[in-house]
Amino acid sequence: MDILPIHTPPDFNPLDLLKPLADVLAGEGPVVAPYATNEPPANLLTTLSDTSGNGSGPHTGQGPEAMAPDTAVVVSTSGSTGQPKQTMLTIDSLAASSMATAMKLKGEGQWLCTLPVHHIAGLQVLIRSLYAGTKPIVMDPASGFDTEAFTSAAQEMTDHHRYVSLVPTQLHRLLNSPDPNTMSVLRRFNAILLGGGPSNPDLLGTAASEGLKIFTTYGMSETCGGCVYNGKPLPGVQIKLDDGRIHLGGEVVASGYLNQPELNTQHFVDDGETRWYVTDDLGEFDDNGALRVTGRIDDVVISGGLKISAASVRRAIESVEGVHSAFVTGLESVEWGHVLAAAVVGAPESRQTLADAVRRDVAAEAVPKVVKFVPELPMLATGKPDRQQLIRLLEQAFRDGSAG
Known part of the structure; x- marks a missing residue:
């Protein structure tokens, strides 16, 4: 099976991916494998006959058994929790994802690309555009993300239906843009997909008060990106919980990871009727049947013999007035086994305010012993x-006692 590795450095023009994507989705071109590192990821290199990593042309894979049939795209996971994995997505799974998205948003339209196309959220903007037959608008690749570049790009959009995918940090910056045109173009979008991580309730409240049509999304590379919108699955997507662990099922689920059979066995299950992806996330359904992600399997920190959810501590800290966002984890400690540590963005009234919120919403034992304020x-x-x-x-702050 031929593979086309495509290097996508920061100045890469996303529109250059449209032709190879169109070819492979039509069954007429090599598998597209975008990557941002200096050379293709290791798992991809082992499948290429030419390991030079120059991305100059298609390569014939060694060991075709490693590549699932009908694979269209090999995309890397974010690597937010460790080593990135290369996920194989088929033509059928990408088509199912695009169709389900269009059904949920009540139409196809023009997309604005603001995210890296070597990851699934940015890549899906191009794929949805191809299926919709519309020309995507991209921000100037050389400018990175800033509110001025976003506003300028959004003003170039001409289709009646307009869509964009953002992450919370981007939306936060846009809502605080001094340019009144920024809010004007934001209101023009029929839907703003917001994913990549948890969204602060204050951020969502501000967006709603400005009349923005926000859809919080949950999903990952292994499910062709977001497949749960505002807590509800897209058409054709199923959700089930096994001891709180989230399983996502349907045609959007990937074929598996390239050259990682052990991980495939752990995370991909075919029960004869539905193909499931077993996530590392924990969740619950609210009274309306909407999924709420409560944390990760590895999110539980055992400190002094007590089990504490880092996600619940983060939510408590982010509920404090003046806090924009937070990150909470456990650090190894000789005395406690692990201690809770938090990196906090914002200016709360005091450190005590944070402690009081955690004590009130979680437990006294959950108050972080390490708090580092960061810009x-x-x-x-x-x-x-x-x-x-x-x-x-946070480990450095814990070692030198500089937290604060």
Whole structure:
């Protein structure tokens, strides 16, 4: 099976991906494998006969058994919790995802690309545009994301139906833009998909008060991106909980990971009727049947023999007035086993205010022993917090006692 590795550095023009994507979706071109690193990811390199990583042309894979039949795209996961994995998405799964999205949004239309196209959220903007037969608008690749570039790009849109995918950090910046044209173009979107991580309730409240049509999304590379909108599954998508662990099922589920059979066995299950992806997330259904993600399997921190959910501590901290966002994790401690540590963006009334909120909403034992105020959370290109960098930052603060 031929593979076309495509290097997508920061100045890459996303429109250059349209032709190879159109070819493979029509069954007439090589598998598209975008990547942002200096050379293709290791799992992809082992499948290429030419491992030079120059991305200059298609390559014939060694060991075709590693590549699932009908694969159209190999896309890397965000790597927010460790080593990125290369996910195989088929023509059928991508088509099912695009159709379900159009049904949920009540129509196809023109998309604005604001996210990296080597990850699923940005790549899906191009794929949905191809299925809709519309020309996507992209921000100037050289400018990165800023409110001026976004506003300028949005003003170029001409279709009656307009859509965009954002991450919370981007929406926060846009809502605080001094340019009145920014809010004007935001209101013009028929839907703003907001994903990549949890959204602060204050952020969603501000967006709603401005009349913006926000759809919070939940999904991942393994489900062709967001497949749960505002807590409800897209048409054709199923959700089930197994001891609180979220399973997502349907045609949108990937074929698996490239060259990682053990992980495939752990995360992909075919019960004869439905193909399921077993996530690492925990969730629950509210009274209206909407899914709420409560944390991760590895989110539970055992401190002093007590089990504490880092996600519940984060939500308590983010409920404090003046706090924009937070990251909470556990750090190894000789005395406690682990201690709770938090990186906090914002200016609460005091550290005591944070402690009081955690004590009230979670438990006294859940109050973080390490609190580090930062101007912003370091993010991956996908908009997800860079967990590895944040953990290193908090570990250093814990070691030298500089938290504060």
